[in-house]
Amino acid sequence: MNLSVDIAGVTMKNPVTTGSGTFGSGEEFSEFVDLSKLGAVTTKGVANVPWPGNSVPRVAEVYGGMLNAIGLQNPGIDVFVERDIPYLKKAGATIIVNVCGKSEKDYLEVVERLADQPVDLLEINVSCPNVKEGGIAFGQDPKALYDITKAVKAKAKQPIIMKLSPNVTDITEMAKAAVDAGSDALSLINTLTGMKIDIERRDFVLANKTGGMSGPAIKPVAVRMVYQVANAVDVPIIGMGGISTAEDALEFIMAGATAVSVGTANFINPATTLEVVDGIKTYMERHQINDINELIGCVK
Amino acid sequence: MNLSVDIAGVTMKNPVTTGSGTFGSGEEFSEFVDLSKLGAVTTKGVANVPWPGNSVPRVAEVYGGMLNAIGLQNPGIDVFVERDIPYLKKAGATIIVNVCGKSEKDYLEVVERLADQPVDLLEINVSCPNVKEGGIAFGQDPKALYDITKAVKAKAKQPIIMKLSPNVTDITEMAKAAVDAGSDALSLINTLTGMKIDIERRDFVLANKTGGMSGPAIKPVAVRMVYQVANAVDVPIIGMGGISTAEDALEFIMAGATAVSVGTANFINPATTLEVVDGIKTYMERHQINDINELIGCVK
Amino acid sequence: MSKENSQIKENCKMSKKQVMAEIIRHTSLSDGIFDMTLKAEEIAKEAKAGQFISVYLNNKSKILPRPISICGIDKEAGTLRIVYRTVGDGTKELSDYKEGEMVKILGPLGNGFTQKDKKAILIGGGIGIPPMLELMKQLDCDKTAVLGYRDSDMFLKDEFEAVGDVVISTEDGSFGTKGNVIDAIKEQGVEGSIIYACGPTPMLRGIKAYAEEMGIEAQISMEERMACGIGACLACVCKSKDVDSHSHVHNKRVCKDGPVFDAREVEL
């Protein structure tokens, strides 16, 4: 049975990776999951310099999901290159580095710094709703997305995956802009912007007021967008948004995703990723499917 | 204690109405709810002529919510004027008629037909994601929204409430377009477009492929949008999306909604609407708030 | 039938209730088929054969009710009996509920069968068998039940036999007529001047054709995905010959105008 898939020339041994920001750089999950058995580890977003992130509370629970406004706290690319990449390499993981920034310059600095690193793919986060400058601004305007993609692609030594925001009117327009500018693959969806109010304190629950919604509740929106994008562009898609079971993952794959990320579900069960891999195998056995690639986009 | 609120000169005796399409024209719910005790009854969308709606399956369950693609089945304005309005009038309800159409002409026909009817408010649905032509097209482009609003406003004898789609990049831009064109109030949100795939049959669950997502799962997105719109325009807002308890309703009110609609929750408990009214009263008593209007938009 | 139907509707008026019902008895009848008795006096009081209830799950991630037909009504004990097959996550969860636990239900819903004083054939196929049992008990006339099973695992057969004649078909031929219920009717010479039926759509299609051929009335119970269960959301429509009373577009609501329809009224 073949479970391996190809994202822009990189082979993932199975279609399951981790949602950026929900899995750190893998170390904390290594007691629950053999990182070398994942399709890839997608790291928390890393910027050119350390970011302190937002004030607390940074998370809130909502019906069937959660809001987060971590604000991309990260140690910066120097520590990341020294500590996290060697760790992942040693663990035998295929590595997707998620890159964040506030300006084009920030992104390019990180991408250039990663040029000679043993990193397989770069996921460019232009869709974080939780930082004031940059980030999502690139992800909600096709022209801005085109420009940043073009700039990143020109410098990147690894294939690039633009990560799209669902907070847009037409996801296919964004996908086309990214692909036209050279994005080798696409990731979607990032979080939906949401808000929670504490009616007893009469105040926002999150210090940041709004946060990004993730978890099972957002899955139908994510599946719809993956389907739309798969039918609009011709690059591989990493689908995500609420995946917590193999059945969820298969929905994304059938909608057109070549690979999938497990995000928030890691907080519910830290072994979710490998359980999803196993569940996909079981499904394929039961339905006598020899190659996972047969399922990609099979629902039209 | 004052529970009554004012929407464009119309007094609602309390801030709770019904989500269009989830309550029919009230009759089916009259065994569970005294319609005269609601702030208003908002009816299912009505067009100029009868619409058969979409093929079945029209609904699917998703985590914490549901998808629907009813496709605006409705008896057309003639039957509606003959049967539904007199029924609601007799029941003592404040009446908000939800109007749908495929073209500007369709909307105007309905609006003109309602001119001499004992209807309190018109809610104009330009955000139904489940019909191919019209509907959402008006709701995802500010220019188109402006034009249809202007045209409807010119003919309407009752105050109009444009109902906004959440499937947009910037909800405030849409809100401003509607208000600039004369919308007396705004309703939001309509459903988020979603999709569900049956991995056993390898097919879409809904005949329409996509459907509108509603229910508790969408609440954080709705609260966020109500907050954004309340801080961007100066007309009253009817907030909705996942409200099933008084606590939910109060979140919307504190975010800036003058009134709220209970939609999908009616399917879980047909008496939800009045239980929400009671719960709001209890909250106000406990917090010694004499006028619900004090709570509107109190969280900034 | 439509006059009677609207009378039934009139009678039902003001009678639906949503209650927390205690599970009095919960057993497995056969592989994947469960038998649950619920204490729900107010609903039992009003319930008619052929009506259904909406069952809500305790799992808060699943918000829509599961429509399940009423298989038995005990007005004195104030209980309802339902028999269901585990097909998805919802019915699987339901099957885990223990006696003594509470479950939220809404009912009685729909129109139910319109009982006529005519020699009756009651047809049930698969999980469409349980909804016929209460009618079989109530009908006070000449009646034969024709039950279509997959194999010799014939749940509820005894209970039908206790109240009338029973004819069986099995798909694998392990008992009775090999084939479907129409095969059994023909092979075993079942006669009647009205059919009441519940089962999968292909079976109902066969019955509709058979009834037309024989020129007799057939009341068939239909299924469709539901949300409200009370006629308001227009989720559960089926195609009808006549314009429907609600939207005037040939779409009848299974939950309210049905689930029982005159076979001539609907397209299958």
Place this chain on the structure above:
Amino acid sequence: MSKENSQIKENCKMSKKQVMAEIIRHTSLSDGIFDMTLKAEEIAKEAKAGQFISVYLNNKSKILPRPISICGIDKEAGTLRIVYRTVGDGTKELSDYKEGEMVKILGPLGNGFTQKDKKAILIGGGIGIPPMLELMKQLDCDKTAVLGYRDSDMFLKDEFEAVGDVVISTEDGSFGTKGNVIDAIKEQGVEGSIIYACGPTPMLRGIKAYAEEMGIEAQISMEERMACGIGACLACVCKSKDVDSHSHVHNKRVCKDGPVFDAREVEL
């Protein structure tokens, strides 16, 4: 402490487990305060005083775990005890779970207290009292517990008294010193050369100041909203004096670098 801390972390490595634990005992200790014992051998085996577990709810609409401190560890019986206050929907739901039911937990989490062989003052305030009990039992040295209650409803007091000296403060003055724990320490002349504490932030702030004044070490257990509970998501940070090991930005993770911190390390 940081060397020992990192040693504790090393020891914890490969030791966290997510298991379904049976509720062995579940009682109410006082108004809105519940006492639950869970069978969880693998976690009990590894657990240390001051660590916590993540408790997951059966209600599928609530996906995030509730962090609850370990109040008691019985390695032989393979059980963990937690004591919690119902403050929101999650803890209210938890309080409805019956003995014999299963609950999903992840643990042991966090660093726990670093036990020193010094005359110890153990301070607990309100629902911060239970996390001190296991430490009180384990510390094999001179020790006094200072427990701050709202009123004379003094849950767990007896159990502390069974293993050492106890000094009480109550907000309403109905027992012991009227006031807070620092008032009690001063009024009742409690002395020690190390403080271990858990309680509301204002109390911890007072303790930090008191320890600085006295020039003694204070290990305080902190709280923050969590998602992963294992240090990966960066939800639960507190401001630290030194750059943190993870992001080098003065943000320590309560779930992994804590919940116990040297009071000097953190801003409150």
